[in-house]
Amino acid sequence: MSEIPAIQTEALTRVYKIRGGKKSDPKELVALKDVNIQVSRSELFGLLGPNGAGKTTLIKVLTTLLAPTAGRACVAGFDVTKEPHEIRARINMVSGGESSGYGLLTVRENLWMFSQFYGIPSKEANRRIKELLEVVGLGDRINTKSSDLSSGLRQKMNIVRGFMTSPEVLFLDEPTLGLDVGAARDVRRFIREWMGESRDRTILLTTHYMVEAEQLCDRVAIINEGRVLACDTPAALKHQLQEAAIFQLQVSPLDGVPPETFEHIRGVRHFTYSPQDGFATLEFILEEEDVLAAVVNQLTAHDIHLQNLEKREPSLEDVFVHLVGMSMEEVERGESN
Amino acid sequence: MQFSWWKERERSLRTSIRSFLTAAWLGWQIESNWTDPFLFAVYSIIKPVAGAAILVVMYGIITQGAFDSPLFAYIYLGNAFYIYVGSVMTGVSWAVIDDREHYKTLKYIYVAPIHAPSYMVGRGVARFLTGTIAVLVTITAGVLFLNLQLDLAAVNWPMFLTALALGVVMLANLGLLLAGVTLMIAHHVWFIGDAVAGALYLFSGAIFPLEVLPNWLRPIGFAMPLTYWLELLRRSMVGHVAASFPTLSKVTDGQLFAILIGLTIIFGLMAILVFRWGEHQARERGLLDMVTNY
Ligand SMILES: Nc1ncnc2c1ncn2[C@@H]1O[C@H](COP(=O)(O)OP(=O)(O)OP(=O)(O)O)[C@@H](O)[C@H]1O
Ligand SMILES: [Mg+2]
Numbered sequence: 001m002s003e004i005p006a007i008q009t010e011a012l013t014r015v016y017k018i019r020g021g022k023k024s025d026p027k028e029l030v031a032l033k034d035v036n037i038q039v040s041r042s043e044l045f046g047l048l049g050p051n052g053a054g055k056t057t058l059i060k061v062l063t064t065l066l067a068p069t070a071g072r073a074c075v076a077g078f079d080v081t082k083e084p085h086e087i088r089a090r091i092n093m094v095s096g097g098e099s100s101g102y103g104l105l106t107v108r109e110n111l112w113m114f115s116q117f118y119g120i121p122s123k124e125a126n127r128r129i130k131e132l133l134e135v136v137g138l139g140d141r142i143n144t145k146s147s148d149l150s151s152g153l154r155q156k157m158n159i160v161r162g163f164m165t166s167p168e169v170l171f172l173d174e175p176t177l178g179l180d181v182g183a184a185r186d187v188r189r190f191i192r193e194w195m196g197e198s199r200d201r202t203i204l205l206t207t208h209y210m211v212e213a214e215q216l217c218d219r220v221a222i223i224n225e226g227r228v229l230a231c232d233t234p235a236a237l238k239h240q241l242q243e244a245a246i247f248q249l250q251v252s253p254l255d256g257v258p259p260e261t262f263e264h265i266r267g268v269r270h271f272t273y274s275p276q277d278g279f280a281t282l283e284f285i286l287e288e289e290d291v292l293a294a295v296v297n298q299l300t301a302h303d304i305h306l307q308n309l310e311k312r313e314p315s316l317e318d319v320f321v322h323l324v325g326m327s328m329e330e331v332e333r334g335e336s337n
Numbered sequence: 338m339q340f341s342w343w344k345e346r347e348r349s350l351r352t353s354i355r356s357f358l359t360a361a362w363l364g365w366q367i368e369s370n371w372t373d374p375f376l377f378a379v380y381s382i383i384k385p386v387a388g389a390a391i392l393v394v395m396y397g398i399i400t401q402g403a404f405d406s407p408l409f410a411y412i413y414l415g416n417a418f419y420i421y422v423g424s425v426m427t428g429v430s431w432a433v434i435d436d437r438e439h440y441k442t443l444k445y446i447y448v449a450p451i452h453a454p455s456y457m458v459g460r461g462v463a464r465f466l467t468g469t470i471a472v473l474v475t476i477t478a479g480v481l482f483l484n485l486q487l488d489l490a491a492v493n494w495p496m497f498l499t500a501l502a503l504g505v506v507m508l509a510n511l512g513l514l515l516a517g518v519t520l521m522i523a524h525h526v527w528f529i530g531d532a533v534a535g536a537l538y539l540f541s542g543a544i545f546p547l548e549v550l551p552n553w554l555r556p557i558g559f560a561m562p563l564t565y566w567l568e569l570l571r572r573s574m575v576g577h578v579a580a581s582f583p584t585l586s587k588v589t590d591g592q593l594f595a596i597l598i599g600l601t602i603i604f605g606l607m608a609i610l611v612f613r614w615g616e617h618q619a620r621e622r623g624l625l626d627m628v629t630n631y
Contacts, residue, residue: 016623060623063448067620089450100441102363104370116359117449119351161445 004077006169006202007039007062011071014057014226031057033226034071039219042199044191046217047206048316050328054226055206056095059171062204063093076168089118091169094162096177099154103147107138107157110146111164118165125164132160135190137183152179159187163194172205176212188216208328210316222320224331229323234316241314241322244269245289249282249299250308257302265298267291270321279307285318349452356451360432360459367435368463385420385471386478392416392544393483404484407578411571413485414578415543417475418570421468421508422537422563427530428464429512432457433519434526437627444626454612457516458509465505487575496590497573500597504566507601511562513608517615523624542567546582562600565593 014032031054039045047055060066062075064084072079078086101110108129115125133139136156146154155178162170175191176184195201207213213220214234221231230237259273262282270285284295299306321327371377396404396412403409437443446456479485515533519526538544540554541563547555558564565585572579572590580586585593619625 060626065444065447065620065625066623067617085450088448091448093445093448098441100445102366102440102442105363105366109366113359113363114445114449116355116362117446117451119355119450 004041005038005074006041006043007037007045007073007075007204009035009037009058009062009071009073011036012058012061012068012073013070014054014061014066015069031226032061035223035226035228037221037228037231039202039204041202042195044195044203044205044216044218046213046220047204047223048208048210048213048220048320049206049223050208050331052225052332053223055208055223056173057226058223059093059095059173059204059206063091063171064088090167091171092162092165092167093171093173094158094175095173096155096175096179099151101146101154101157103145105146106143107133107146107149108142110157111161114161115164120165128164129160132164133157136160137186152183155179156183156187159190163190166201168200169202169204172203174206174208176207176209184212188212191216210320210328214316220316222316222323224320224324230319237316237319238314241285241318243288244314244318244322245284245286245292246312246314246318247284247286247292247295248310248312249284249295249306251280251282251299252305252307253278253280254302254304257304261298261302262295265291265294267294270326272327285321352450353452353455356453356455357459360456361462364428364432364460364463365466368467381467381470382474385417385475389413389416389475389478405486407575407581410486410575410578411546411582412544413479413483414476414571414574415567417472417479418504418567419538419541419543420471420475421465421504422511423531423534424464424468424471425461425505425508426512426515427534428468429457429461429509430515430519430530432460433516435460437625441626441628447625453616454513454609457513457612461509461512486578491576493573493576497570499594500566500569500573503594503597503601504570507562507566507597507604510601510605510608514604514611517608517612520612520615520624521618523622523627537561537563540564542584546584548582548584560600562597562604565597565600569593569597 012032012035013030016029016031017026018029019026035054035058037045047058049055057066061068061073061080064080064087067081072081074080075087076090078090080087102113105113108126111129111133112122112125115129116122120128130139130142133142136159138153138156138160141149141153146157149157159175162172172191176187179187191203191205195203205212205216217234219231219233220237222229222237230240253275254273259271262268262273262284263271267287268284268291269287272283274281284292286292286295296306317327324331392412396409400406400408433443436446447453476485476487480487515530519529522529540547540550540557541561542558543563547558547564550558568579568585569590572593588596
C-alpha cells in the first residue's frame with residue numbers, strides 16, 4: 001500500500017476557454033501544461049510560483065473540483081476523473097485569502113457541520129474542534145458567530161476545518177495569505193507539528209513566499225506559466241547555483257547612468273536595481289565570483305562609490321531567477337510582455 | 338463479491354442520509370435565523386397574505402364580487418398551495434447560488450464526501466416548513482375574512498395528505514433539476530428560481546383553468562406534474578369546486594394519482610440526469626467556486 005504515491009500526475013494539462021465579451025470565438029488559456037509530479041506519503045510538498053502560475057488550478061484538479069483537459073492525475077491511488085468519491089473521502093482543502101463560511105453560524109457550528117459530512121461522530125468532532133481551535137489561538141472564540149470574526153480569524157477557522165478531518169492528503173492553497181506575521185508563523189509551526197504526528201499524512205501546499213517554501217517543505221516544485229521547471233529539495237535546488245555568486249552592493253546614486261550598463265556586463269546572469277534616498281542597491285547574480293571585478297570597474301568608470309558589499313547564499317528566489325530569467329516579482333508585474 | 342456490493346450500497350446510503358440531514362440542519366439554521374421576529378412575521382405571514390390579497394382584489398374587480406362562485410375557491414386554494422412551489426422548488430435550487438456566491442462554501446462542500454443531490458434536497462426541508470406556515474396562514478385568512486368555503490369535516494384527509502406528500506417529492510425533483518441547471522450557468526442566475534416558479538404559475542392551472550390558455554400553450558400545462566397535484570389537492574379539500582371545471586373532470590382520482598406519480602418519477606430521473614450533467618459541466622468549466630463579481 002505504502003508504495004502508492006499520495007499524489008501523481010502524468011502530463012497533466014488544463015486549458016481554460018475564455019469567452020470573449022463581444023466576440024463569440026473562445027480564446028484558450030493554458031493554465032497547466034504537461035505537469036508531472038509525484039508526491040510520496042508523509043511528504044510536505046510545496047508548489048512555488050508567481051501569480052497566475054497555475055498553482056490553484058493544480059489544486060483544483062487534484063481536489064476533484066476541476067476536470068483535467070488532458071493527462072492523468074491520481075490522489076491516494078485514485079483517479080480524479082474516474083473515482084472522485086474515493087478521493088473526497090480521503091482529502092481536505094483550505095484556501096487562504098478568502099472569507100468563506102456560514103456567517104450566521106458560530107465557529108463551532110460551522111466546523112461541526114463540516115465534520116458531519118465526513119461522518120465523524122459528534123462527540124469526537126467536538127473534541128477535535130476544541131483542541132484545534134486552542135492550537136490556532138481561537139479557543140475563546142468558539143461560540144462567536146463567524147460573521148463577527150476578522151478575515152484573518154476566519155481563515156484560522158478554515159484551517160481548522162481542513163485539519164479537523166485528519167485527511168490522508170491535505171491541500172493548502174496559500175494558507176498564510178492575508179495573515180499577519182505572527183499568525184502566519186503560528187500556522188507554519190502548526191503545519192510542521194501536524195506532519196510530525198503521523199507518517200500517514202501528506203500535504204501539498206502552494207505559496208509564493210520563498211521563506212515558506214524553504215522552511216516548511218521537504219520538496220518544492222517551481223512552477224511558472226503552467227509548467228513545472230524544477231522539482232527537488234530546497235537544498236538541492238539551491239545547489240544548482242553553487243558556483244554562482246550573489247552580491248548585494250550599496251552604492252551612491254547612479255545619477256543618470258543607465259542601469260542597463262550593469263546588466264550588459266559579461267558574466268552577469270541577473271541584475272536588479274532599486275534606488276533609495278541617497279543611495280542605490282544593486283543586486284547581481286554572477287556566473288562566477290571573478291565577474292565582480294568587472295562590475296567594480298564599471299562603478300569606478302562612472303564615478304559611483306561603493307558603500308557596502310555583501311555576498312549572500314543563494315535562496316529559492318535566486319533559483320527562480322536562474323530558471324525563468326527574472327524574479328517572481330518581475331513576472332507578476334508582467335515584465336515578460 | 339456480493340458482500341462488498343452490499344457494503345458499498347450501505348456506504349452510499351449512509352452518505353446520502355448524512356448529507357441530507359446535515360443540509361436540513363443547515364437550512365433550518367438559515368431559515369430560522371431571524372434576529373428580528375418582526376422580519377420573520379413579514380416574510381412568513383404578511384407577504385403570502387398580501388400576495389393573496391392582491392389576487393382577491395383583482396378577482397373582485399373582474400367578477401364584480403362573485404365570491405360565492407366556485408372559481409373563487411379554485412383560485413384561492415391554487416394560489417395558496419402554489420406557495421410550496423416558490424419555497425420547495427426554488428429553495429432547493431437556491432442552495433447552489435447561496436453556497437457558491439454568498440457563503441463561498443460550495444467548493445468545500447464538493448470536496449467533502451457528500452451525496453450532492455441529497456444535500457441540495459436537504460437544504461429545501463426548512464423551506465418546506467416555513468412554506469407550510471405560509472400556506473396555513475393564507476388559507477386561514479381566506480376562511481376568516483374572505484368567506485372561503487372550506488368544510489374541514491368534508492375534507493378527504495388521507496387523499497389530501499397523500500397528494501401533499503407526493504407533491505413535496507415532486508417539487509424537490511423539480512428543484513434538483515433547476516439546481517443542475519444553476520450549476521451550469523455562470524452569470525445572472527439569481528432570478529432563475531423565481532422566474533421558473535413565476536412562469537409555471539400560469540401553466541399549471543394554479544389561478545385559472547388550462548382552458549383559458551391558447552390551444553398551443555395548453556400542452557405545457559398537461560405535461561407539468563404541478564397541474565395534477567393542484568387538482569388533487571383541490572378535489573380532496575373542496576370536491577364540488579374542482580368538479581365545476583372541465584379541464585380534468587373526466588379523469589378519476591386514481592388516474593390523477595397515477596399521472597402524478599408517473600410524472601414525478603419521470604421528472605425525478607430527469608433531475609438526476611440534469612444534475613449530474615450540471616456537475617460535469619461545472620467541473621469541466623471550473624464553475625464550482627465561481628463568484629459573480631457585480
Ligand atoms: N476559471 C477560470 N477561467 C479562465 N481562466 C482562469 C480561470 N481560473 C484561472 N484562470 C487563469 O489560469 C491561470 C492560472 O491561474 P491560477 O489561479 O491557477 O494561478 P495561481 O498560481 O494560483 O496564481 P495566484 O498566485 O494568483 O493564486 C491564470 O492565468 C488565470 O488567469
Ligand atoms: Mg492561486
